Amino acid sequence: MGRVLITPRSLTASPPPELGRLREAGHDLIFSTPGEMPGEAELLELVPEVDGWLAGVEPVSPAVIAAANRLSVISRNGSGVDNLPMAVLEKRGIKIARAMAANATGVAELAVGLTVAACRHLPEVCHGVRDGGWPRPKGREIEGAVVGVLGAGAIGRKVAGIFAEFGADVLAVDPCRPDLGRLAGRVRYVDLPELLERSDIITLHCPATADGSPLIDAAALARMRKGAILVNTARAGLIDEAALVAALDAGRIAAYATDVFVLEPPAAGGLAAHPKVIATSHIGGLTDESVRRATDQAVDNLLACLGGTLDAAG
Template identity: 80%
Template structure:
């Protein structure tokens, strides 16, 4: 049967039982270095002779795809594909499958937690109490705040629903404006300027633009309310980092709470070390439930597509 490469950090560190279905189907599993994001050199070493690939968020270059001489399918254990050279994959006829919405609950709950942490200065308070102090900074409430949700996909809608239940006035920005369903009447679609100019909290749940330009640049930061909070559980490149640091230093942005960096892990002493940054280590989808759902969907896709490839070859 097929050789399948497994590279997501969450699966190589502690391979879950869901991968057993691949072995039961007769496939051979090849793992990248446990618990680490593989670099290009490691991928170039592993991809030859691989027919299926269960991939994570690691950057995959055209050179890696060129070396994958037998690859039929890449199955993501998430929904994002901006780490893939899609044009090269299309030219080769390599299929791309995604585990849509599998980690939506985990990421949404973390985003809401980061909103609360930023509003109540939780890292500062925790650090102070742990060190023997008794800091009591005045926080702010989400109830009554204007929250801008950028991206109304599965994750963004979950975040919008939770924050609406908190009593926030929720604005949404999405070029496709998907049906809000039960959120209709509690969440309102707006244009870009209204969201960024009016929001007390902005939370990002969208992909990068095709051009790769940041969504939030210096002019956007300048237009936002003084003291606004930005939460990012989507992509580090959505924000111009240099402009963000300047806005944090000047106090125009009160806090930046993020689960994503470029590169990962971030350089020591960089953005993650800023006193107004709340940093987590890309753990949004790292829950037992999210990993199980995503792995199941990714395995389903591999079994389906590799079965079809074997049928065609036969």
Template identity: 55%
Template sequence: MNQRILVTPRSLTAEPHPEVERLRDLGFEIVYSTAGAMPTEQELMTLVPDCVGWLAGVEPVTPKIIAVAEKLKVISRNGVGVDNLPIETLNQRGVQIMIAEGANSLGVAELTIGLIFSAMRSIPLADAGIKSGGWPRVRGMEVRGRTIGVIGCGAIGREVARMAIALGANVIAFDPARPNLDLPSASFSYAEVDEIVAQADILSLHCPLPRDGSALLTEERLALCKQGQVIINTARSKLIDEAALIDALEDGRVGAYATDVFDEEPPTSLTLAAHPRVIATSHIGGFTTESVERATRIAADNLLTALRA
């Protein structure tokens, strides 16, 4: 019997990808979750037994699922985030975790810039207004000369910083490693998080959660933000205290919040998503033709490396 590999990312179950199907040609049996849908815990518990490899997406993976995955040797993500995985449980079981380093960075960075323009120029509001028979005209703001705060200067954050500077913005960034991004000092500098929150016209998040799992933008930090600040989140929903964010949106301290990530996807509560100052997209940051190709190729290669070791 061929070794089984479970494939669960929605971008790959909706339509089988050649990079995944080539694993079949190499002697593996491919098991897909429900096409185009986020798999539930129960579905994963049904599918994962007898699988030696798992090409995983952003679906929540619980210790209960891993408990029945007795033959599992490796989980290969088609992205870089591992917040959805029970890391401690996997380490205890000796299951290898692999990521598609850098595969989605350009797609997510470009979406970030798109969300900045959407928020600064109220593009979704204008579009919806015209389609409903109106002619809304909201005075916008230009990016050139603005201060953009970038939290996290990994593969995505550094691309956002480069693009923002190319648009004429000034970037202040936080990253504990302070990598050399080879950007002009007249337009780029490092600072601490509180300083960035207080100074930035636009704040963009590209970092993991704090080690203790708490929010980065707490009620106290949001109180520091520049009046009318635009916040972009293409990283993780839990980076922001949602209740405090809603309060800040209501009183105008946060002028707009544009996000590609939610605690539940799709969100069951629309309190945040449907707020008039919120621009919401459906986790499409890495969902470009090019990003899917890169991520799938890397994730499949990672599976082969681990399973043939």
């Protein structure tokens, strides 16, 4: 029926059975280099004559879209579209489909794990014991702390709920202020200045700003409490890296724990190598369960646009 390009690293490294539904519906699958994020040159080679695209977080340029002469739909295996040239796609009439909230649990759990690691100096302790030492740095507890959650979408609300169960005082910022449901009374909406000034821990779960400028810039860092912990499992562009390094060096920010970088993998000796940074390799949604949910939704969206049955697998 059609040709479908598959580019997410989690799907090309080890194609999951969920992709089989596309083949059963008569579509041919084309994969980018297994386990690697495709660059513009590779995408330019792959996109001609492709009807559908199951896309990851790889940057997609207008030139790539121009070369995709038959493309009718891009189906993301996540919710973000910051990597896509939306104006160009809209002009071409190419549909964008997203797997909303599919990886929310995986990302939320990683954000909490990174927070605990920062509070208890786990990388330092682990490396010290592995090297034959016995480091015992004094940590801090989340219970009783003020935790600020920037973004109250599916991921942010899960994170807020976990921290509320830990006994933290949870503040949230979201311009849409979605209904908190069962979290009402346990999580409180505030404005951004109050969240920055009061929070001991701040965790980011929001999209990029409209103009692409960092949300946490030098001014925001200056408003944060001395010794605060900053966690980012959302988007690297939300942070002014130069200002953050200065705040880490000055001791204003105690630790930065992140799963995202502007350049992935990051350059050696950069932010990821800072002694107060805990870095992971964009693994928030990389769990068996999250990959399965996201792939199922992305395949459903492709089948709805390209043709085929949504329950071909039974």
